[in-house]
Amino acid sequence: MLKVYSSEDRFMVQQIKDLLESKGIHCFIKNEFAIGGAGDLSPFDCWPEVWVTDNDWKSKAQSLIKDIETQWQQGTEWCCDNCGETNGGGFELCWQCGAQAPVTLPSDK
Numbered sequence: 001m002l003k004v005y006s007s008e009d010r011f012m013v014q015q016i017k018d019l020l021e022s023k024g025i026h027c028f029i030k031n032e033f034a035i036g037g038a039g040d041l042s043p044f045d046c047w048p049e050v051w052v053t054d055n056d057w058k059s060k061a062q063s064l065i066k067d068i069e070t071q072w073q074q075g076t077e078w079c080c081d082n083c084g085e086t087n088g089g090g091f092e093l094c095w096q097c098g099a100q101a102p103v104t105l106p107s108d109k
Helices: 010-022 055-074
Strands: 002-006 027-030 049-052
Touching: 002 010, 002 055, 010 027, 010 049, 010 055, 049 055
Parallel strands: none
Antiparallel strands: 002 049, 027 049
């Protein structure tokens, strides 16, 4: 097993886990509920982490994570799967219907 991602933002950690699983990479979240230990432990030690179950998937997982982080930073526009509305890259929810933005990559690698 190998840690491939960690963040203080549980939403981002879940998005990464969902992305990897959608690409057939088996993974799990460690420290999902460890925030209660902050104070006794370093806050960084309490951040949720995404771990892949097979080390052979390390490079593929890291490549996917890098691509999706780049997409998030660039704020790529996206089309809502629910209502078809075009939304700005900064929106995590469709401004028209409230549906969540899909987790997609610019290209499948």
